[in-house]
Amino acid sequence: MDIIFGRNKKEQLEPLRTRVTGRIPAWLQGTLLRNGPGMHTVGETRYNHWFDGLALLHSFTIRDGEVCYRSKYLRSDTYNANIEANRIVVSEFGTMAYPDPCKNIFSKAFSYLSHTIPDFTDNCLINIMKCGEDFYATTETNYIRKINPQTLETLEKVDYRKHVAVNLATSHPHYDDAGNVLNIGTSIVDKGKTKYVTFKIPATVSEGGKKGLSALKHMEVFCSIASRALLSPSYYHSFGVTESYIVFLEQPFRMDILKMATAYIRGVSWASCLAFHREDKTYIHIIDQRTRKPVLTKFYTDPMVVFHHVNAYEEDGCLLFDVIAYEDSSLYQLFYLANLNKDFEENSRLTSVPALKRFAVPLRMDKNAEAGSNLIKLSSTTARALKEKEDQVYCQPELLYEGLELPRINYAHNGKRYRYVFAAEVQWSPIPTKIIKYDILTKSSLKWGEARCWPAEPVFVPTPGAEDEDHGIILSAIVSTDPQKLPFLLVLDAKTFTELARASADVEMHLDLHGLFVPGADWEAGKQAPSREERDGAAERRVAPRT
Ligand SMILES: CC1=C(/C=C/C(C)=C/C=C/C(C)=C/C=O)C(C)(C)CCC1
Ligand SMILES: [Fe+2]
Numbered sequence: 001m002d003i004i005f006g007r008n009k010k011e012q013l014e015p016l017r018t019r020v021t022g023r024i025p026a027w028l029q030g031t032l033l034r035n036g037p038g039m040h041t042v043g044e045t046r047y048n049h050w051f052d053g054l055a056l057l058h059s060f061t062i063r064d065g066e067v068c069y070r071s072k073y074l075r076s077d078t079y080n081a082n083i084e085a086n087r088i089v090v091s092e093f094g095t096m097a098y099p100d101p102c103k104n105i106f107s108k109a110f111s112y113l114s115h116t117i118p119d120f121t122d123n124c125l126i127n128i129m130k131c132g133e134d135f136y137a138t139t140e141t142n143y144i145r146k147i148n149p150q151t152l153e154t155l156e157k158v159d160y161r162k163h164v165a166v167n168l169a170t171s172h173p174h175y176d177d178a179g180n181v182l183n184i185g186t187s188i189v190d191k192g193k194t195k196y197v198t199f200k201i202p203a204t205v206s207e208g209g210k211k212g213l214s215a216l217k218h219m220e221v222f223c224s225i226a227s228r229a230l231l232s233p234s235y236y237h238s239f240g241v242t243e244s245y246i247v248f249l250e251q252p253f254r255m256d257i258l259k260m261a262t263a264y265i266r267g268v269s270w271a272s273c274l275a276f277h278r279e280d281k282t283y284i285h286i287i288d289q290r291t292r293k294p295v296l297t298k299f300y301t302d303p304m305v306v307f308h309h310v311n312a313y314e315e316d317g318c319l320l321f322d323v324i325a326y327e328d329s330s331l332y333q334l335f336y337l338a339n340l341n342k343d344f345e346e347n348s349r350l351t352s353v354p355a356l357k358r359f360a361v362p363l364r365m366d367k368n369a370e371a372g373s374n375l376i377k378l379s380s381t382t383a384r385a386l387k388e389k390e391d392q393v394y395c396q397p398e399l400l401y402e403g404l405e406l407p408r409i410n411y412a413h414n415g416k417r418y419r420y421v422f423a424a425e426v427q428w429s430p431i432p433t434k435i436i437k438y439d440i441l442t443k444s445s446l447k448w449g450e451a452r453c454w455p456a457e458p459v460f461v462p463t464p465g466a467e468d469e470d471h472g473i474i475l476s477a478i479v480s481t482d483p484q485k486l487p488f489l490l491v492l493d494a495k496t497f498t499e500l501a502r503a504s505a506d507v508e509m510h511l512d513l514h515g516l517f518v519p520g521a522d523w524e525a526g527k528q529a530p531s532r533e534e535r536d537g538a539a540e541r542r543v544a545p546r547t
Helices: 077-085 257-266 330-334 532-543
Strands: 012-017 019-022 030-039 054-063 066-073 127-131 134-138 143-147 154-159 181-187 195-201 220-226 245-250 253-255 274-276 282-288 298-301 305-315 318-326 355-362 384-387 392-396 398-402 404-408 420-425 434-439 444-449 453-455 459-462 472-480 488-493 499-504 514-519
Touching: 030 066, 030 127, 030 134, 030 472, 054 077, 054 472, 127 181, 181 245, 195 245, 220 245, 220 282, 245 305, 245 318, 282 355, 305 404, 318 404, 355 384, 355 392, 434 472, 444 453, 459 514
Parallel strands: 127 514, 298 392
Antiparallel strands: 012 066, 019 499, 030 054, 030 514, 054 066, 127 134, 134 143, 143 154, 181 195, 195 220, 245 282, 253 274, 282 298, 305 318, 318 355, 355 398, 384 392, 404 420, 420 434, 434 444, 453 472, 459 472, 472 488, 488 499
8 A cells, every 4th residue: 555655656647558459438538637745755754644745737638539748846936945945844734834944935834922823835635626727736724826827837926814704614615506716624723713705817907808816816705704712623625506506514623723722842743733623513614605595593503523415406495415424523633644644554444434314404493393393304315303492403414325426427516416426436445445426316336346446536528418317528637556457447337327538648647636637628738829928937037137
């Protein structure tokens, strides 16, 4: 397992033609862009946690049945500072680092007497976000990095705080039909009031015909919810949306702000400031997108930890939402590199299996309903919402399936009724061995797996003009611990889950986290005009004096 998790991977800067076996459908043209940790040691120093690794972007460009692969490290300020110092000098989730005392890198960040919350890393290793025509590498801090989706070059650093008051934001934004981005973040220092802030980034803004960064300038706060505890806001990794509502879970997996403020001087990581409080509840916040206000009923459920929301939708006056839930936060514990070694099978047992659970909340409250009565009258789910005193409602989910993570859906069904979940199969070990298609209606599943193959998150791409929800293909990057087997891009028929093709690349590929598919065949060199910043950069380089 060390081959997969601990080793630094080399970049593949020049596009590399892969060996395709089988047949890729002719309509499938575009680029699968993905992100994940690729470098786990710098010089003599080593990160502690897999989520700390330096972001390695990679892409599979599919055109006329052929696939080209490339990869490039995100040239974040964090990456550059580390490489220059030849050691880890910027703190990540599970590793607290100390900047070189001779250099002033990030020094402001650590003046704890005046700043409660430090400057965070811009090592955006988790996902890729599309914003209008632009693409950004994302993590969970206040920074995102613009990237060139074709060359994987790193462009400007964007600080969300310049536009909306958030210190943290998810790496799993949602998109509406027009491509506007909806995200949620936590504001820790705004006037001492800790709150969760949903915000929107418009897909396009016409400002004298100029595109690009100006969209971020037009970011706006959508709705804010005060944190239950000012000094310990919830940690969250994603959220859900329906056509008219936003679902946000304030779970008892919380960050201790005071611990964070002293972490640096105590020499402990950010991760050590997070704790699961099994004695607490999980609060379910529902925001009405039309009024931009939270629904007043106090919905709650048992303590749980959710990283990934799957989907949410409205049905007959109820809001249904599906999540991958754990009974505790052991998942984060397992990704310490020390646990991902050769004794991995013994060391890495989750204490709860990730389970697909469906929750239902009533959107209209029956004032006359008796205490203890179930407010959900739907025949489609056994999820319950029990009325309690005053405005309190206790929600009990329906367990749909046990043993899956990294869920994806046909995004055309996001916020709407849907039937299929594509995911990685995860049982007691956190590393997926199969990919799965779960049918919520029939409660049946189809799987793909191969010996010593470790699949990444499966991405659904619809067939043009498709009518059925599962009419399309599944793409997944597969790495193998079999020395005879090259890593490959797997192309499955999403309906039958049969393999259509695989494109093997003679590279050391990393196991990644998340990404997206960018449809279109017009990315040949020269066809895509460089962005304004790239042109400006090139102009600067042209005029720079030679030294
Ligand atoms: C650096 C940093 C953070 C980073 C968190 C990361 C990098 C989480 C990754 C989560 C993943 C990949 C989950 C998969 O299910 C925090 C704790 C937000 C806040 C403090 C600074
Ligand atoms: Fe995620």
